[in-house]
Amino acid sequence: MESSSFSRVHGGRDERICWICLNGDVDVLRQDWLQPCKCRRTNRWVHEVCLSRWIDEKQLSSPETRVSCPLCHTEYLIVMPPVCRFDALLERLDKAYGVVCPSILLGMLATVAYIATLTYGVLTLNQVAGYKASMRLMKEDPTLLMIVLPSVPAALLLLRRIDWNNWLIHWLRRRQRQQLAGEHYDEHGELLPGAPLGDDYYDALEPADSDELLQGGMLNVENIERATCRFCITLSLPTFAVVLGQTLYGSVQSKLLAFLLGALTFEAIKGAICIYVRQCQYHRKRHRHVLDYTPDNPQPTAAATTTTTTTTTT
Ligand SMILES: [Zn+2]
Ligand SMILES: [Zn+2]
Incomplete structure (x- = not known):
């Protein structure tokens, strides 16, 4: 603030001008003048x-903030009226409360x-081993109950990271690679301008799974949808595995x-559907084309123009 420009010399001594409201003593003689810093x-x-x-404005967000003069940076000496012991105790209690409560909340969460993961683990064990066997197991070995069972959902979600159908898709694509016709290359083997889009282009269109979350930020609606789908499908795997195991492999002695086998079948069916859908989308994109505009061309209908962008969740 160029406050020096506001200084007006009055009879040899500086006139008092408040650097905040820029008022002086001209109209009203005020008694609340302060010189709280080293400024001259x-x-x-x-x-x-x-x-x-x-x-107050400076301390709006945190009342403990120290405040200094913006020009000379001298910290203002702010003296608070003394508090009695009872008030001080209450204040200290209030502060302690602020520290303890978040910790309690975190602990509760x-x-x-x-408890949720433990319940899930117990239910899964029940499904897989049957009620009697799981009860016996848990009675014999309480550590199983306390440590292994809660980690069941985490292990399932970690297993989900093994993205075998993505590998399979990439393998399929590599097998189906089509070399562009020789007329699109120059004598040095470089692509000529105007050549059709090649395999490399379409491969790069599909982001790797790890990049998916980084696209458009973590809190992108589509990413949340995909993550929740993934979460639900992963956690429902044991249920489907038990049902498929009982219906398809009922003759197998070992539960x-x-x-x-049921889990593997479920994975295989789900993976096959996912690969089929993704390959369909890939091929549709590869073989799309844009028409020239002529008055005779039919108006594009909504159904024809919306390219399906639904991506399968695995
Ligand atoms: Zn003022
Ligand atoms: Zn100052």
Whole structure:
């Protein structure tokens, strides 16, 4: 603030001008003048009321913030009236409350998450081993109950990271690669301008799974939808595995083997559908073309123009 330009010399001494409201002593003689910092000449004057308001503004977000003069950076000495012991105790209690409450909340959330994962683990064990066997297992080995069972959903979600159908799709695409006709290359083997889009272009269109989340930020609606779908499908895997194991592999003696076979079948069916849908979308995109505009061309209908952008969740 160029406050020096406002200084007006009055009879040899600096006139007092508040650097906040820029008023002096001309109209009203005010009694609340302060010189709270090292500033010289006119800049050193400020009204107590103006400064008070200014300090409140600075301390709006956190009342403990130290406030200094914006020009000379001298910290203002703000003296609070003394508090009695009872008030001080209440204040300290209030602060302690602010520290303890978030920790309690975090602890409660962690407990809820633990109980939820434990329940899920117990239900899964029940489904896989049957009620009696799972009860016996949990009675014999309580550590199983406490440690292994809550980690079941986490393990399932980690297993989900093995994205075998993505690998399979890339393998299929690599097998189906079509070399562009020789007429599109020059003598050095470089693509000529105007050549059709090649395999490399379409491969790059499909982001790797790890990049998916980074596209448009984590909180993109589509990403959230995809993540929740993935989460639900992953956690429903044991249920589907048990049902498929019982219906398709009922003759298998071992319950666990039937469950594993059921899980593999579920994965295979789901993966096959996902690969089929993604390959269809890929081929439709590769073989689309844009028509020249002529008055005879039919108006594009909504159904024909909307390219299906639904991506399958795996
Ligand atoms: Zn003022
Ligand atoms: Zn100052």
